[in-house]
Amino acid sequence: EAQVTQNPRYLITVTGKKLTVTCSQNMNHEYMSWYRQDPGLGLRQIYYSMNVEVTDKGDVPEGYKVSRKEKRNFPLILESPSPNQTSLYFCASSSRGLRQPQHFGDGTRLSIL
Amino acid sequence: LAKTTQPISMDSYEGQEVNITCSHNNIATNDYITWYQQFPSQGPRFIIQGYKTKVTNEVASLFIPADRKSSTLSLPRVSLSDTAVYYCLVLSGNTPLVFGKGTRLSVIA
Secondary structure, eight states, X not given: OOOEEEEOSEEEEOTTOOEEEEEEESSOOSEEEEEEXXXXXXXXXXXXXXXXXXXXXXXXXXXXXXXXXXXSBOOEXXXXXXXXXXXXXXXXXXXXXXXXXXXXXXXXXXXXX | OOOOXXXXXXXXXXXXXXXXXXXXXXXXXXXXXXXXXXXXXXXXXXXXXXXXXXXXXXXXXXXXXXXXXXXXXXXXXXXXXXXXXXXEEEEOTTSOOOOOSOEEXXXXX
């Protein structure tokens, strides 16, 4: 089944403790991206990747890192999480760029205390 | 980047056709219009995309007038399971997707 898989689905952690949210897609998609969704603000793009070893900042990249060493994986790294990064995070992929339908994962709810 | 405006919420009874209109007055020549659906605690799901006139798939139709300053998503014969938030987006090159607040559709039995 074609899907985008995020892990973990839920995480409660403390300020400053490094964490990684994994994202994997099995559709051989070139384009992957991360979004955060906050009440009243909609979804905002954090980072995106057009292909392996190519990443770029979205609208709200501060406090986040990503890497794209393999086509299928696009982890989101919070080196020193802070409470303002408490949010619902979505990973998405598409075959080629933003003009193609984006396939979203089921989301990761992060709570930073 | 074209800004979109759509109603905050809509209500409909089961079995009715629902039309959600989105305005995008400053859409550029090469921009596309796309719609996504989102259920609570799930990621958005692509519904339909178009450039002009009419596009139809198994789920919905998208109507885009000649001036392309607006678009209408049409959902035929909605059911309770169509209750969701619907987002209208303008795709402009490779600039990040901008999901606004969307339209919260409530389908009533």
